[in-house]
Amino acid sequence: MEEKFILSVSPHLKTKEDVPRVMLDVIIALIPASLAAVYFFRWYALRTILVCLIFAPLAEWVSEKIMKRKNTIDDLSAVVTGLLLALTLPPTLPPWIAAIGVIVAIVLGKAFFGGLGWNPFNPALVGRAVLVACWPVEMTTWIKPVTSRVLQAVTTATPLNIVKEKLVEEILPTHLELFLGNRAGSLGETSVLALLIGGIYLLYRRQITWHIPLSYLGVVALSSFLLKIDVLFQLFTGGLILGAFFMATDYVTSPLTRKGQIIFGLLCGLMTMLIRLKGGFPEGVCYSILIVNMLTPTIDKLTVPKKFGARSRMFTNK
Amino acid sequence: MESLTKKIVDYIFRLVLLCAIASAALAWVYVETKPRIDLEEQKMLLAARQEVLPQAEKFEEESFIEKTSTITYIQGYAENGEPVGKIAETRKRGYAAPIKVLVGVDETNKITKVKILDEMETPGLGARIKEAKFLNQFPGKTIEELKLKKDKGTIDAVTGATISSRATIEAVKEGLNKFSGAGKREVSKK
Amino acid sequence: MNNSNKRSWRDDFAFGILKGNPVLVLMIGLCPTLAVSVTLFNAVGMSIAVAFVLIGSNLMVSAIRKFTPSELRIPIFIIVICTFVTIADYLLKAYSPTLSQKLGVFVPLIVVNCIIIGRAEAFAYTNTVFSSLLDGIGGSIGFFLVISVIALIREFFGNGGIGEKIILNKPALIMILPPGGFITIGTLMGLMNYWNRRKKTRMSTN
Known part of the structure; x- marks a missing residue:
């Protein structure tokens, strides 16, 4: 009986699109940011990205073997998770910590919940959150970009750190430096330019829609404008662009409807600004997306589209 | 009606009796342990103070x-x-x-x-x-x-x-x- | 099930250890388990305090069960449990002030620990003093085993070693933070369920 009827949630449309193609597009979209990471952080970036790319499919394969599930490495989702996680890690992070992070992301973030499609939280962000809680010192040690002249790692603070902790000796980078990526930060979050190229590619390929990124970035921009703080600084720093285009738009953990996606983006933006301005951490993109992930089922429930021809619920209830 | 009153009185009596026994037991343990508790607390306070002012x-x-x-x-x-x-x-x-x-x-x-x-x-x-x-x-x-x-x-x-x-x-x-x-x-x- | 005639004193004793393990199977008393299982020292101290209260209250509740009308049983259980908890608290403060300081508010909170009132209500109130004693000992051992295993895992990975002995020099801090407790206990519950299910399917195929 079970094999005859396939039950699955909507959408039921049939196209040539399948999971590997979607994931491949995401990987292509992440290539500019990865290249920028390698350009700015050289060996450090290469090392971390390689470790994550190797251990993510490995962890998926082993956990599926143990749990006797269908093997799903060829859908490329583990590779995407690994790459996304790598891009959120600080450059000097020891490789073994990155490996643990990727294993946690795949096993705890995805396999424990039943595999791809069942995970309530973005696996890469679960991995990052666990790493921050495990090794806070290593996860908050940042270096200046390695230019051709200075090959040695110089520790420094991220722009958001400088603002949060009122560090007098550090100099804030200019907007152009922030945009190009010449500043301290996680591997993939520094170059806004590279991230935007990837984001536009995803929009062009229609793998994501504008709803989540635009509402997310919009709230951050609007609230910083209303609070009279530097709008561009808030937009370009931290993992905001990476989060808005690549993390918050994850199919599994974001709402299905357009209206729901806009609500999702708005909430993410509000949480991010709250954490940045009022919270203990300098950056809040990771936690805000994880927290709003939890609300996704509720948002989906509240924004169920009305059936064609049906009258709005307010009247039918009466 | 009368049986209800009787029941209430009975219940109150049982609870009061139990509470009395419990309080007596507690009072006894308190009296027995109080000097030691005070002593330990003072020791800790003194140790902390002596640590910062040796x-x-x-x-x-x-x-x-x-x-x-x-x-x-x-x-x-x-x-x-x-x-x-x-x-x-x-x-x-x-x-x-x-x-x-x-x-x-x-x-x-x-x-x-x-x-x-x-x-x-x-x-x-x-x-x-x-x-x-x-x-x-x-x-x-x-x-x-x-x-x-x-x-x-x-x-x-x-x-x-x-x-x-x-x-x-x-x-x-x-x-x-x-x-x-x-x-x-x-x-x-x- | 509890009142079937075939039940022997062994069953009373063994129930709380595996089949009716308070934490992993009945899922009661989770709050202190999560909060105290940060170090093995605290976990052992906590299980001693819980064992004292659980055995004491089981004995007392079953001894006075004829004196306890069913409408009054909850207040009477609470009086009995509170008395034992307060005694445990005084004794700890007097004879082991370091342990008392480390366990802090969780000793008085044994009052609201569901293991104690759960066993009083589900077992001691309807069983003999001897059975209740065995049930109390079994439950205490079950609690001790689980909280110690959790504490062992959490302290080893979160602190880098047990007690003063440090093996890992860069421990995973999350394990001694609250999320580590949830992850450990959830994983253990999963393993326990897996194990039980496998046992069941094996029994049905035989």
Whole structure:
């Protein structure tokens, strides 16, 4: 009986699109940011990205073997998770910590919940959150970009750190430096330019829609404008662009409807600004997306589209 | 109706009886353990005070009035009754909750030792303000030097825990400020 | 099931250890388990305190069960449990002040620990003093085993070693933070369920 009827949630449309193609597009979209990471952080970036790319499919394969599930490495989702996680890690992070992070992301973030499609939280962000809680010192040690002249790692603070902790000796980078990526930060979050190229590619390929990124970035921009703080600084720093285009738009953990996606983006933006301005951490993109992930089922429930021809619920209830 | 009243009376009687027995048992245990509990508490208090003011043997709570507020502190005496230093207990909001600090100073108002009494900072990060590496920077410092190196002072912050380190320094400063000129004022013993 | 005639004293004793393990199977008393299982020292101290209260209250409740009308049983259980908890608290403060300081508020909170009132209500109130004693001992051992295993895992990975002995020099801090407790206990519950299910399918195929 079970094999005859396939039950699955909507959408039921049939196209040539399948999971590997979607994931491949995401990987292509992440290539500019990865290249920028390698350009700015050289060996450090290469090392971390390689470790994550190797251990993510490995962890998926082993956990599926143990749990006797269908093997799903060829859908490329583990590779995407690994790459996304790598891009959120600080450059000097020891490789073994990155490996643990990727294993946690795949096993705890995805396999424990039943595999791809069942995970309530973005696996890469679960991995990052666990790493921050495990090794806070290593996860908050940042270096200046390695230019051709200075090959040695110089520790420094991220722009958001400088603002949060009122560090007098550090100099804030200019907007152009922030945009190009010449500043301290996680591997993939520094170059806004590279991230935007990837984001536009995803929009062009229609793998994501504008709803989540635009509402997310919009709230951050609007609230910083209303609070009279530097709008561009808030937009370009931290993992905001990476989060808005690549993390918050994850199919599994974001709402299905357009209206729901806009609500999702708005909430993410509000949480991010709250954490940045009022919270203990300098950056809040990771936690805000994880927290709003939890609300996704509720948002989906509240924004169920009305059936064609049906009258709005307010009247039918009466 | 009558049976209900009877039932209520019966229930009240049972509960009262049980409570009485329980209270009697508790009273007995209390009387038996109270002296030991007090002794242990005093031992702990003395140990903490002696840690920040090693040269003192006896401690007394004293206070003086500055402007309108009463400032209390603990005065330490050597064995021969000579005053050797003071201890202040201060608290400042840290990362998670107030950090409670015990600051010991000698008679010239120089820091002898700083001890963290209570904190709820992140283990492994902010909680490392309890480590000797951080706390040993305090003895002998003047109030002007009590600043993080990042803030152009002389204290190295605990790695990754600027907020906790700053809060500790602020608490120590507050303790020091209490004593600035304490010797000149009228001191009342408690 | 509890009142079937075939039940022997062994069943009373063994119930709380595996089949009816308070934490992993009945899922009661989770709050202190999560909060105290940060170090093995605390976990052992906590299980001693819980064992004292659980055995004491089981004995007392079953001894006075004829004196306890069913409408009054909850207040009476609470009086009995409170008395034992307060005694445990005084004794700890007097004879082991370090342990008492480390366990802090969780000793008085044994009052609201569901293991105690759960066993009083589900077992001691309807069983003999001897059975209740065995049930109390079994439950205490079950609690001790689980909280110690959790504490062992959490302290080893979160602190780098047990007690003063440090093996890992860069421990995973999350394990001694609340999330580590949830992850450990959830994983253990999963393993326990897996194990039980496999046992069941094996029994049905035989």
